Amino acid sequence: MDGGQIVIAGVGGLGCAWAASAHRRCPTTRLLAVDADDRSLRIGAEGHVLRLGHAMEAEGCAALPALAEQRMRRLDAMARPVLEGAELVVLLAGLGGGAGSGAAAELARQARRAGAIVIAVVSLPFANEQPHRTGIANQALVGLEANADVTVRVSLERLAHQARERGEDWAMGSEWIEDLVDGLVHSLLKMSLMNLDLMDLRAILANGGAATLLVGSGSSDDVEGLIRQAASAPLSDVDVSGATGCYIHLEGGPDLSIAQMGAISEAFTRTLNQDAKVILGARVSEAMYGRVRVILLLSGLTSSD
Ligand SMILES: Nc1nc2c(ncn2[C@@H]2O[C@H](COP(=O)(O)OP(=O)(O)OP(=O)(O)O)[C@@H](O)[C@H]2O)c(=O)[nH]1
Numbered sequence: 001m002d003g004g005q006i007v008i009a010g011v012g013g014l015g016c017a018w019a020a021s022a023h024r025r026c027p028t029t030r031l032l033a034v035d036a037d038d039r040s041l042r043i044g045a046e047g048h049v050l051r052l053g054h055a056m057e058a059e060g061c062a063a064l065p066a067l068a069e070q071r072m073r074r075l076d077a078m079a080r081p082v083l084e085g086a087e088l089v090v091l092l093a094g095l096g097g098g099a100g101s102g103a104a105a106e107l108a109r110q111a112r113r114a115g116a117i118v119i120a121v122v123s124l125p126f127a128n129e130q131p132h133r134t135g136i137a138n139q140a141l142v143g144l145e146a147n148a149d150v151t152v153r154v155s156l157e158r159l160a161h162q163a164r165e166r167g168e169d170w171a172m173g174s175e176w177i178e179d180l181v182d183g184l185v186h187s188l189l190k191m192s193l194m195n196l197d198l199m200d201l202r203a204i205l206a207n208g209g210a211a212t213l214l215v216g217s218g219s220s221d222d223v224e225g226l227i228r229q230a231a232s233a234p235l236s237d238v239d240v241s242g243a244t245g246c247y248i249h250l251e252g253g254p255d256l257s258i259a260q261m262g263a264i265s266e267a268f269t270r271t272l273n274q275d276a277k278v279i280l281g282a283r284v285s286e287a288m289y290g291r292v293r294v295i296l297l298l299s300g301l302t303s304s305d
């Protein structure tokens with residue numbers, strides 16, 4: 001697969017900011033920004049832009065998801081060429097406002113119809129926000145889960161907390177999201193030692209149930225640290241222990257031995273359902289000397305609330 005077959009799409013203010021920063025790490029992919037707010041659409045000449053509404057309408061979709069959804073539907077013909085030939089669409093949005101909550105599921109629907117696997121990574125509002133935002137977000141989740149292959153629910157609270165710990169602005173604290181998108185894109189882009197491809201991804205997704213993604217990186221000697229790091233993902237209340245399908249991709253340096261790979265994947269899959277279908281892939285890159293990065297796609301989850 002080449003980068004042109006992967007689309008990183010942001011919807012709404014937060015989604016577009018995340019997409020632009022993730023795309024900087026994967027510049028060969030296609031970037032798409034969808035919003036009613038012009039500030040989100042200044043993404044450089046190579047990016048594709050879909051504006052929810054006319055330039056003359058200054059009001060955007062402020063907290064009106066139904067309006068955003070309707071406008072996204074009207075953009076169908078303009079979205080087609082951007083989605084054409086895409087194998088994977090990574091869709092990013094912050095739920096709780098108008099644009100992201102309203103347009104994300106409709107964009108997912110259009111992307112799947114174009115033949116792409118759709119992985120949505122969306123944040124849920126802070127717990128202390130008005131119940132109104134939480135209500136909007138929950139409704140948007142229903143639509144996304146019906147239209148995307150995978151919906152990864154990110155807790156904005158935990159993401160913001162981790163950003164503060166690093167001394168970053170909460171909204172820009174998207175490092176975890178960037179790592180996730182980067183890991184996913186690069187595990188699919190480059191030739192692997194054990195070749196994983198989209199067929200494997202589709203096989204794991206065909207398993208049914210809810211699905212989520214985890215990433216972890218660290219020293220190849222410290223399996224426990226790697227697991228702790230993956231488990232600290234700012235996901236919103238998801239129990240991964242019952243997963244019945246797992247796509248696990250390791251990327252390590254030339255020093256990573258088959259035995260170490262085995263130990264790492266064993267440690268990650270130990271907690272899964274006994275009959276879980278596990279697909280393992282690995283890749284060696286010079287830059288990863290002494291380190292390893294793991295990306296897991298877990299499917300067949302039963303409880304996601
Ligand atoms: N606390 C806080 N949360 C924010 C802020 N901006 C965004 N968020 C969170 O991110 C979610 C999505 O925000 P945006 O991406 O700006 O919303 P949008 O999709 O552009 O929606 P509209 O602007 O209403 O059309 C919100 O529901 C909040 O949970 C902020 O300034 N403060």
Ligand SMILES: [Mg+2]
Pocket residue numbers: 012013014037097099
């Ligand atoms: Mg906005």
